[in-house]
Amino acid sequence: MALQEESINECSMFPRIITKIYKQCLKRGCFPKRWKIAKVIPVTKPANDNSLDPSKYHPISLLNMGGKILDKLLINRIYYHLYKNELLTKSQFGFTPQRRTMDATMQAKSFIEPILENRGLVIMTSLDIQGAFDSAWWPGILQGLRDFNCPRNPYKLSKEFFNNRTVVMTTKNYSMENRITKGCPQGSCSGPGFWNILYNSLLTLELTSRSKAIAFADDLIILTRGETVAEAENYMNLELRKIQEWAQNNKMKFNENKSKVMLMSWRKRK
Secondary structure, three states, rough: HHHHHHHHHHHHHHHHHHHHHHHHHHHHOOOHHHHEEEEEEEEEOOOOOOOOOHHHEEEEEOOOOHHHHHHHHHHHHHHHHHHOOOOOOOOEEEOOOOOOOHHHHHHHHHHHHHHHHOOEEEEEEEEEEOOOHOOOOHHHHHHHHHOOOOOOHHHHHHHHOOOOOOEEEEOOOOEEEEEEOOOOEOEOHHHHHHHHHHHHHHOOOOOOOEEEEEOOOOEEEEEEEEOHHHHHHHHHHHHHHEEEEEEOOOOOEEEOOOOOOEEOOOOOOO
């Protein structure tokens, strides 16, 4: 009977010990090293089953459960600060509560439709970031947190979260381990949130009054209006130079093969 009561007491103490560990991690900005090791599973993208090109795979990260819990606690505290103070741009529709692709589509429609009705024209450019989540630059994310005046403890823990991360990939023949210096782990709880923080600086670039940027996760479209094709092209090129400068500053590249341009007009062809 005494042994049974002792076991019950130990079980009741266990949640309190775990809670204390996480509280101390959050307070001290400590992210244990063993929780920062990711086992990478390459998942083939659709229609690329026979491709040997590494870019044709989604590198899904299998993370330590203890680390994922701390990861979730961290991003929840950052989200609380961002949403409470309304710091994120309304132009991002991905990884955002109560926002979806249809909302992004309707915002694009509300920009385009009045212009076409007034016999104007719109150029739409869709941009694809090469590697996207795998290319997310950690100093850019940390700079975004500083710009948002992120509270000290979440910022310190975010900085530690990015420090000394490693990935392990194992096949039938060999196992490989590497240290990584960029990217939002696909499979982590904080990855989408950190991506939005980084991308926010792109979506808040000072575009001309003739243009609008709309994003869903890493998918981006730029809409630019004009009275003539030449005028719209000139303004679009101006916006693209700003975006290209942002990409260079944040160590990213756009995939030219996947980026598209469309001219929209109700004018009849002559």
